[in-house]
Amino acid sequence: MTPRSLSATVAVGSVVGVVPAIGVTTLLSTALAARFRLNIAATVLVSYLVQPLQLLLAIPFIRLGISFFGLGELRLTLDEMQLMFQEDWLEAISKLWMANLAGIAAWAVISVPSGAGLYFILLPLLQRVLPKAEPAGAEAATLEL
Numbered sequence: 001m002t003p004r005s006l007s008a009t010v011a012v013g014s015v016v017g018v019v020p021a022i023g024v025t026t027l028l029s030t031a032l033a034a035r036f037r038l039n040i041a042a043t044v045l046v047s048y049l050v051q052p053l054q055l056l057l058a059i060p061f062i063r064l065g066i067s068f069f070g071l072g073e074l075r076l077t078l079d080e081m082q083l084m085f086q087e088d089w090l091e092a093i094s095k096l097w098m099a100n101l102a103g104i105a106a107w108a109v110i111s112v113p114s115g116a117g118l119y120f121i122l123l124p125l126l127q128r129v130l131p132k133a134e135p136a137g138a139e140a141a142t143l144e145l
Contacts, residue, residue, distance in 0.1 A: 001039060003126035009038045011119040013046025015111045020058040020103040025051065058103065061110075065102025068109070 001009070016029040025047045033043035066072070084092035 001042070001130075003123060003130050005038060006042075006130070007119050007122040007126050008036065009033070009042045010046050010122055011115045012036070012038060013043040014050050014118055015115040016043075017047035017050035018054045018057050019107050019111075020054065020061040020100065022054070025054070061106050062099050062103035064110075065104070065106035066099060068106055069102050071098060071102055 012032050013029055016025055016032060019025060019028065026044055029043045029047040030040055032038075033040040081092070081096070084095065
């Protein structure tokens with residue numbers, strides 16, 4: 001892999017791996033890797049490796065989405081969610097569904113700039129670390145000598 005493609009693969013996999021919707025990372029990373037002609041297996045692997053961050057960042061994305069769209073205060077502590085479900089479980093599901101959609105929207109807004117930033121941070125590092133590709137004829141000329 002070239003430094004450019006590896007940098008893009010890591011950036012796409014990292015950004016997709018933290019989407020605050022459990023169960024969509026494989027499909028989304030496969031689709032994006034196929035669309036941009038990246039290594040699909042490597043992109044999915046990177047998205048799996050960063051999935052612990054998905055759990056850590058879900059609540060901050062949801063809170064950010066709630067503030068972006070002015071959905072009001074939603075309490076997300078375990079006790080308060082249990083109380084919401086005990087009082088009216090249909091309303092609790094509705095509120096949590098809207099909160100999760102707001103979190104996904106906040107992720108979508110942040111994902112493009114953070115993915116681009118990660119790409120441009122990784123590119124010079126990978127250009128130094130990865131071996132330089134030789135031209136196709138250089139190996140044959142070396143063997144003939």
